[in-house]
Each structure stands twice: as C-alpha cells, then as structure tokens.
Amino acid sequence: MSVPHDDAHAGQGRRPWRALLAIAAIVLAAALAFAWVAGRIGPETRLTAPRLVDDIENGKPYPGFRRAHSKGMCVSGHFVPTPQAAALSRARVFAQSRTPVQGRLSIGGGDPFGAEAQARVRSLALSLRTDDGQEWRMAMNSFPFFAVATPAGFHAQMLASRPDPATGKPDPAKMAAFLAQYPEAARFQAWAKSAPWSSSWANTDYNGVNAFRFIDAQGRSRFVRWSMRPQAAFEPLADTARRQAEADYLQGELQGRLARGPLRWDMVVTEAVAGDPVDDPSQPWPASRPQQVVGTLVLDRSEAQATGACRDVNYDPTVVPDGVALSGDPILAARAAAYSVSFNRRERETARGDIATPPAASDAEVGR
Numbered sequence: 343m344s345v346p347h348d349d350a351h352a353g354q355g356r357r358p359w360r361a362l363l364a365i366a367a368i369v370l371a372a373a374l375a376f377a378w379v380a381g382r383i384g385p386e387t388r389l390t391a392p393r394l395v396d397d398i399e400n401g402k403p404y405p406g407f408r409r410a411h412s413k414g415m416c417v418s419g420h421f422v423p424t425p426q427a428a429a430l431s432r433a434r435v436f437a438q439s440r441t442p443v444q445g446r447l448s449i450g451g452g453d454p455f456g457a458e459a460q461a462r463v464r465s466l467a468l469s470l471r472t473d474d475g476q477e478w479r480m481a482m483n484s485f486p487f488f489a490v491a492t493p494a495g496f497h498a499q500m501l502a503s504r505p506d507p508a509t510g511k512p513d514p515a516k517m518a519a520f521l522a523q524y525p526e527a528a529r530f531q532a533w534a535k536s537a538p539w540s541s542s543w544a545n546t547d548y549n550g551v552n553a554f555r556f557i558d559a560q561g562r563s564r565f566v567r568w569s570m571r572p573q574a575a576f577e578p579l580a581d582t583a584r585r586q587a588e589a590d591y592l593q594g595e596l597q598g599r600l601a602r603g604p605l606r607w608d609m610v611v612t613e614a615v616a617g618d619p620v621d622d623p624s625q626p627w628p629a630s631r632p633q634q635v636v637g638t639l640v641l642d643r644s645e646a647q648a649t650g651a652c653r654d655v656n657y658d659p660t661v662v663p664d665g666v667a668l669s670g671d672p673i674l675a676a677r678a679a680a681y682s683v684s685f686n687r688r689e690r691e692t693a694r695g696d697i698a699t700p701p702a703a704s705d706a707e708v709g710r
Contacts (some may be wrong), residue, residue: 344702346430348519351620357643360665368474368541368673368678373461375559379523379688389493389494389497389677390656390679391679391680391682391683392680392683394493394496394676394680394683395457395680395683395684395687397497397501398410398452398500398680399452399501400504402430402686404452404453404454404686404698405691405696405697405698406687406691406692406696406697406698407452407454407698408684408685409452409600409680409683409684409687409688410451410452410680410684410686411448411449411450411451411456411467412451412453412456412604413448413449413451413454413455413456413645414446414447414449414451414463414465414652415446415447415448415465415497415593415596415644415645415646415650416444416445416446416644416645416646416647416650416651416652417444417445417446417447417643417645417652418442418443418444418445418639418641418642418643418645418651419442419443419537419604419639419640419641419643419646420440420441420442420443420639420640421435421440421441421443421470421609421638421639421640422439422440422506422512422637422638422640423436423437423438423439423637424634424635424636424637424638425437426634426636427510427557427634427636427637428661429558429559429633430556430566430611430636431556431557431558431665431666432557432558432664432665433476433478433526433556433663433664433665433666434472434473434476434664434665435470435472435476435478435637435663436636436637436665436683438472438473441471441472441473443468443469443470443639443641444468444469444471444651444652444655445466445467445468445469445581445652445657446466446647446652446655446657447463447464447465447466447469447592447596447644448467449461449462449463449464449465449545449592450462450463450464450465450483451459453485454583454698454705455589455590455700455701457469457587457588457589457591458587458589458590458591458592459579459583459584459586459587459591459592460584460586460587461691462534462539463483463485464483464484464540464546464548465480465481465482465483465484465545465548465549466480466482466483466543466570466697467479467480467482467652467655467657468480468482468544468639468656468657469655472533472663473475476663476664477655477661477663477664478661478662478666479567479657479658479659479660479662480550480602480659481550481657481659481677482549482551482569482570482659483535483548483549483551484540484547484548485530485547485551485622486533486547486550486551486626487529487530487533487551487622487623487626488530488552488623488624488673489526489530489531489622489626489690490524490527490624491524491526491528491622491623491624491625491672491673492673493526493672493673493675493693494670495524495526495624496673496676498520498523498524499520499524499527501516501520501649502516502517502519502520504531505702512578526624526625527624527659529614529624529626530624537580538578539578539584540576540577540578540579540581541578541583541595542574542577542592542595542596542599543595543596544595544596544599544605545572545574545575545576545577546572546573547570547571547572548569548570548607549567549568549569549570550567550568550569550659551567551620551623552567552623552659552669552671552673552674553566553567553569553614553620553623553669553671554566554568554662554666554667554668554669555665555666555668555669556611556665556666556669557665557666557667558665560631564613564614565613565614565618565620565669566611566612566613566614567612567614567627568609568610568611568612568613568636569609569612570605570607570608570609570610570639570641571608571610571683572577572605572606572607573605573606573607573608574599574605574606575619575639576635580591596644597644600642600643600644601643603642604640604641605640605641605642606637606638606640606641607638607639608637608639608640609631609634609635609636609637609638609639610633610634610636611634611635611636612627612631612632612633612634613631613633613634614631615625615631615632618631620669620670620671621670621671621672622671623671623673642693654689656668656681656682656684656685657681658677658678658680658681658682659674659677660674660677660678661676692702694700
C-alpha cells in the first residue's frame with residue numbers, strides 16, 4: 343500500500359495546522375461552489391442550478407422523470423469489502439461483512455423512451471446503507487473522465503451539442519467555438535468516437551470520475567477515484583446490432599442475465615500522488631497510479647423504475663459517510679445542485695399526476 347497523501351504526513355507531523363488549513367480550504371471551496379451553483383451568491387447572470395436544468399430540458403421536459411439519465415431500471419444486491427479496504431478508509435462499509443445496496447442502471451440523455459442500445463453513455467448509481475445508519479451514494483458513468491473541468495464548460499458543451507433544426511446535427515461553427523474555449527473536451531470526443539460499445543450494462547466499466555478523500559482510522563487522508571469493473575467478460579456491440587436493437591434492449595438483456603445468476607463488479611480504488619489534478623475530473627490520472635480492489639458489488643435483482651425502490655432516490659454523489667470526504671472539484675457541487683432541482687421538479691409533477699407517456703404507446707409502462 344502506498345503512503346497516504348496529505349499535508350499531515352508532510353514533515354512527519356510537525357505542522358498539523360497545515361493539514362487543517364488544507365482541509366478548511368477544500369471545505370470552503372466546496373461550500374462556495376454549492377452556493378454559487380444553487381444561486382445564493384454571484385451576479386444575476388450567473389449559471390445557477392435552475393438555469394442549468396432549464397437548458398437541459400430545452401423547452402421539452404418529460405414530466406415525472408429525471409432530467410438527465412431519464413431512462414433506466416432499479417437494481418439491488420449487496421457489497422462485500424476486501425480485507426485491505428479498511429486500511430484505506432474507516433468508512434463502515436469497509437468494516438462490516440456485507441452492506442445492502444439499492445441502485446439504478448441508466449443511459450445518458452433526457453428521453454425516458456429512448457433507444458437504450460444507441461445511448462453512448464451508460465450509468466450506475468448506488469446507495470449503500472450501513473448497519474449504523476450511514477449512507478454512501480455513488481453516481482458513476484461509463485466514460486473514464488469528464489468532458490470539461492467546470493460547470494460553465496458543461497453548460498457550454500450542452501448548448502453547442504444541440505442539433506440544428508435544419509440539419510439534425512450540431513452546428514459545426516458552434517462546436518468549433520466551444521472546443522476553442524474548452525480544449526480539454528477534445529479528449530472526451532476522441533473517447534466517444536473510438537471506444538467500443540459494450541453489449542450489456544453487466545459488462546460495462548463504471549467510473550466515479552470525481553476525486554474524493556479517503557480518511558483512515560488514524561485520521562490520515564488520501565485522494566482517490568474509484569471504478570466498478572465488471573467480472574462479466576466484455577463483449578462489443580456491433581453497429582448493425584445497435585441500430586436494430588429494440589428500445590428496451592439493455593433492460594431485457596440484463597434481466598436475462600439475472601435469471602441465470604447474480605452479477606458482480608470489483609470496486610477498484612486508484613490513489614493520487616502529489617501533483618495529480620484532484621479538482622479537475624476532465625484530467626485522467628496515469629495508469630501507473632496505485633490501485634487496490636476494495637470490495638465486490640453483487641446485484642441479484644431488478645425492478646421497473648416506475649415502481650422500484652430507486653424511483654424516489656436522488657443519487658447525489660456528495661452524500662458520503664464518515665471516512666469519505668469531498669474534494670474541491672466544482673463539478674461535484676454542480677451535480678448535487680442540479681440533481682436537487684431535477685428531483686424537486688419531478689416530485690412536484692408526480693404529486694399532481696403530470697407524468698409523460700410514450701408518444702405512440704400511452705398504455706405502456708411509464709418509468710420515473
């Protein structure tokens with residue numbers, strides 16, 4: 343195991359106040375980011391969470407559904423830690439023998455009736471609740487890094503990516519202007535064009551692209567990112583099969599696998615070293631960074647999201663237990679604020695019975 347990376351370790355503990363100042367700076371930065379995105383500080387023209395969600399809707403909301411990652415299904419199972427996990431973090435999930443898990447598999451995009459096989463981004467959200475009542479929520483995606491470093495960059499990308507009504511494709515001039523302002527997004531575009539598509543939710547890697555701090559029993563901390571790596575063998579989905587697949591392809595495929603037995607992912611933690619960008623999710627860490635398997639996620643049941651346990655859960659990735667802390671990544675704050683706005687909107691819509699239905703099949707199952 344590598345040496346934990348924190349200021350408290352520097353100088354062999356002779357200046358613990360430096361560690362306190364560093365932690366305070368991270369907490370202050372996160373708090374300011376939350377307040378900014380939520381609209382509590384800053385100029386009137388600032389990017390707020392309501393404005394961000396408004397632009398995600400683009401004037402065409404699907405009432406009763408999540409504004410992003412709208413289509414998915416509920417899953418449940420448990421998490422089993424490895425013996426070495428407790429040395430990295432004092433989080434209770436790494437100490438007790440098994441923790442129940444409730445979660446959601448989904449696709450990217452805001453269309454709750456979209457074709458699953460044609461969604462480039464696939465996602466896994468989890469809620470782990472330990473025997474002492476602590477909860478850990480995770481929101482992971484199939485891409486290995488985020489497209490941009492800031493909420494403003496994400497907003498600009500979303501606007502530049504909107505299809506031109508005349509062509510059905512993004513305006514090349516707007517996309518070129520976006521890339522000129524946010525050149526880091528070119529790396530994400532290269533991944534989207536070249537990485538093979540998986541044939542199942544079950545054989546997809548899910549990455550928590552934001553950095554967090556793991557805090558051990560002695561109070562030492564290290565910055566980490568984690569991934570859920572499937573034990574199921576990867577199988578690519580050919581272009582022809584992707585185009586011809588039914589709209590609910592991923593759900594049907596997953597249910598078929600679950601009928602044959604539980605599905606498993608290894609939770610792999612990657613540790614940062616000094617100088618790694620811990621507040622920028624668009625920057626991948628080198629493959630040479632220390633990695634450890636800290637547990638196994640086991641999923642053995644699925645439910646429709648219309649009636650399943652995941653329906654009313656806001657998978658805010660800033661909900662963490664003791665032993666896990668946030669970094670100063672501004673995308674984390676933006677995600678939390680936007681998820682809250684989306685959650686509140688769909689809850690109000692559901693309460694008044696305003697639920698979107700499929701355009702050509704109003705009697706079909708509606709999922710939220």
